[in-house]
Every structure is written in C-alpha cells, then in structure tokens.
Amino acid sequence: MSGLLTLAYLIGSITFIVGLKMLSNPASARKGNLIAAAGMFIAIIGTIFLYEENGERLHNFGWLFGGLFIGTVVGVLAAKKVKMTAMPEMVSLFNGMGGACAMLISIVEFDHLANGHITVNIGKFIQDAIGQAAQHGDINIGAGFGNPVGKYLIILLGLIIGSVSFAGSMVAWGKLNGKVKDFSFNGQHIVNLIVLAAIVIAGAWLLIDVHQQFSGGNGSWTSNPPAAPFPNIELQSMADTTLINTLFYVTLALSIVYGVMFVMPIGGADMPVVISLLNSFTGVAAACGGFLYNNPVMLTGGILVGSAGTILTILMCKAMNRSLKNVLIGSFGAKATSA
Amino acid sequence: MTAILDFLQLHIEMVYIVILSIFLGIEVISRVPSVLHTPLMSGANAIHGVVIIGAIIVMGKAEADNWLALVLGFLAVILGTLNVVGGFVVTDRMLEMFKKKK
Numbered sequence: 001m002s003g004l005l006t007l008a009y010l011i012g013s014i015t016f017i018v019g020l021k022m023l024s025n026p027a028s029a030r031k032g033n034l035i036a037a038a039g040m041f042i043a044i045i046g047t048i049f050l051y052e053e054n055g056e057r058l059h060n061f062g063w064l065f066g067g068l069f070i071g072t073v074v075g076v077l078a079a080k081k082v083k084m085t086a087m088p089e090m091v092s093l094f095n096g097m098g099g100a101c102a103m104l105i106s107i108v109e110f111d112h113l114a115n116g117h118i119t120v121n122i123g124k125f126i127q128d129a130i131g132q133a134a135q136h137g138d139i140n141i142g143a144g145f146g147n148p149v150g151k152y153l154i155i156l157l158g159l160i161i162g163s164v165s166f167a168g169s170m171v172a173w174g175k176l177n178g179k180v181k182d183f184s185f186n187g188q189h190i191v192n193l194i195v196l197a198a199i200v201i202a203g204a205w206l207l208i209d210v211h212q213q214f215s216g217g218n219g220s221w222t223s224n225p226p227a228a229p230f231p232n233i234e235l236q237s238m239a240d241t242t243l244i245n246t247l248f249y250v251t252l253a254l255s256i257v258y259g260v261m262f263v264m265p266i267g268g269a270d271m272p273v274v275i276s277l278l279n280s281f282t283g284v285a286a287a288c289g290g291f292l293y294n295n296p297v298m299l300t301g302g303i304l305v306g307s308a309g310t311i312l313t314i315l316m317c318k319a320m321n322r323s324l325k326n327v328l329i330g331s332f333g334a335k336a337t338s339a
Numbered sequence: 340m341t342a343i344l345d346f347l348q349l350h351i352e353m354v355y356i357v358i359l360s361i362f363l364g365i366e367v368i369s370r371v372p373s374v375l376h377t378p379l380m381s382g383a384n385a386i387h388g389v390v391i392i393g394a395i396i397v398m399g400k401a402e403a404d405n406w407l408a409l410v411l412g413f414l415a416v417i418l419g420t421l422n423v424v425g426g427f428v429v430t431d432r433m434l435e436m437f438k439k440k441k
Contacts, residue, residue, distance in 0.1 A: 012389070016386050016389075017363060019382065020364070020367050020368060021368075023368075023371075023378065023382045023383075024368045024372075024375060025375075029375060029378060029437070030434040032382070033385075034431070036382065036386055036427070040388065047395050048395055048399070051396060056400070058398075059399060059400070060401055060403075060409070061399075063398055063416075066413070067394075067417045067420065068416060070420075071417045071418070071419065071424060072420055074417075075421045075428065076424055078421075079429045087381070088377065090429050091384050093425075094384055094426050094429065095384050097418040097421045098387055098390055100415075100418050101393075101422060104394070104415035104418070105394055105397050105415055108397045109397065111407055111408070272380070276376075276380045279383055279384050280383075283386075283387040285390065286387045286393070291350070291353060294353075296356065297392065298390065299357065300356060303356070303360035304383075304386065305383045305386050305387040306364065306387075307360065307362075308364035308365070308367060308379075309364075309383050311365050312368060312371070312379060312380060315376065319376065
C-alpha cells in the first residue's frame, strides 16, 4: 500500500469518527454528515488510483467509472425525489444495497479462492517457506502463504451478515411502503432458530472441509516452474471443491431466507428499530471486508457503524419504551394472541 | 487452538482496532438526543457504505475473462455507490428539514 493511500485511509477513518460525533449533536449534525462524506470521497478516489496488490494497480476503469456513475446518478435522484415521509424506507433500501454489496464481494472472493487461481509472488513465497523450514524443520507448501481457513471464515461471515441484512432491509422497505404485509405463523421463531442453526452448521462444515483438505496434503498447490527469477505465479488449487461450492451457496440461500423470516413478523411501527439493527449488521459485514483486504478504513468504518448502530438501536427502543427483545420476539406473542 | 493463536498473532493490529472501535462507537453516540435518532441512523448507513472500497478492489482486479467477477463486481460497485451517495444525500435532506423547523 502506498504511503499516500495510507494517508487517505487515515483521513477517511478520522472523518468517520468526527462525523459520527458531530451527527449526535443538533447544532453540528449537518456539517458532520458533510465531513464524513468528504472523507469517504477521499478514501474512494485514493483506492481507485493508488491501490495496488502484488505491485499491480487496479484496471477495468471503464467498468469501474461506469458503475460509479450509474450509482451516483440513481442515488442522487432517488434521494432527492423521495418524499419526506418516505425517508426511513429510503434508508432501509440503501442499507439493503450496502448489504448486497458485501454479499457480492464475498461471492466473488470465494470464487477466486475456491475455484480460481491465486497469484503469489514467488520470491516472497520462497522466503516464507525458508523461514518456515528454519522454524519447524520442514516445509509445508500449503501453509507457505497461510492456511486459508481464516480467509474462508471472514468471507463466510461477510456473506451471511451481508445477505441477512440485504434480505431483511428489502422486506423492511416493502413493509414501510405497504407492499409487504405482516406475516407470521405459529412457531415461526422456532423455524427461524432452525434456519439459523442450519446456516451455522453449513458454514462450519465448509470450514472443516477446507481445513481437512489443506492439512491432509490434498490441498497443495501446483504450478509450472516459473521462467523468470521472481515473477508472480499463478497457483491452481488441487483441492476438491464440489462440496465447498455446494455448502457455500447453500449458506447464501439460507441466509437470504433467514433475513426474510427475521423481519417478516415484526410490526410496521417497530420498523425503524429493525432498520437500525440491520444497519449495524451491514457495518459488521463491511468490517469483514476490511479484514479480508487488510483495509483499515473499511475496518474502522464498519466496526464504528456496527457498535454505534447497536447502541442506537437500543436507544431507539428505550425512546419507544420497549426493550430490544420485546421488539424482536414480542411481536410473535402479540400476533399469536390477536389471531 | 494453535491455529487461533496464530491467527491472533498475525492480525493483532486489526484485533486491537476492532476492540477500540467498538468502544469508540459506543462512546461517540451515547448521548444523542432522540430527535436525532433517525438522521444518525441514516448517517451511519452512509458510512458503512465504505464497503464500496471492497467492491472497487474486486472490480479493479478482475481478469478480463472472469465474467463472474466482472458482472458481480460491476453490480457491487453500483449498489455500493447507491449506498454511499444516496445515504449521504438523504441524511443531508433530513438535517435540512431540521433547520427549517427551527
């Protein structure tokens, strides 16, 4: 990471903190929002032009700026046109977009990791391997650039949290503009718990499978011998990825189902609280991206929103004289008695 | 167990950032008046749009023949931008409304 980019990220992180602080005071709130926006702008521009991985800058600028342009135009128009009364549903919609973004990032990175090629700088790779040999007396090729279980875990977390937030926000948005009706059935919270358990099991199974493949030597990497002394080489995984792939997409589907089921039974009046909760979820999903890319601004921004959003959710509940548990679970009871 | 310890050691800086950020986030907004709840939620919503940076990285390093990465990355960039730009503009409009009321 170049020094200038590090500085851009530092500025970004600071503006997020200052922005949040100013947003919690009526006198400075508007300025705080603008400061955070400016920091975000710096971080985005810095990433586009300065980010490099293995000494390679980003490319695909056509696609990149196309996407940024479309997103900006649609975002500004939608935000400007929306009626004042419809603002909370707009926030929910945008929150869902953020969750979907985290979900898509996880899918692409998973595909890279499980099915694609990994580019490794051979010089650093040999150095790591020699370092390992000195330490342990042998060389484990698979571990030369890290056991991938940690990476899979972060990708999975980003996927699950991002897609729950996406699906949940979409339902919340539909509820607020009256397109989706409250829906619950007896024992729904038990079904929800089962779905949640299934997500955890599928995710854990995937991680265990990855771990076994890599510790069993099955998951070693092959490569044609590199031509130049220290080029970047592409490694092709030999691991059997059918099971990993299936489990990954099962987890994705279940997470979306869970997101829908989670918000479905909650009444319209409690929606702001739920949106705030999903908001903090998306923050955590963004922070997973920060871990994945070793990116400090994503990490601080995401975690800040995650923790601030959670506290805000609790504060909102208190302002409504309810407890969070009451909002999330109580609705089932209320529905059951009224039905 | 050793795997967990290794992971901790490898990412210790990030773990520290996470822990400190959690407390910072709690501290920073703990005394927000209830009128500002919705704008603050909206502002936080815009800030977690930093996820766009991940989308930019995915998009920017996608190989020209990897259509999955190209298409999903492109979608992710659009959605992330929507989150950031829309989030900040909506927050600004909400806060503008506040001023007029006074």
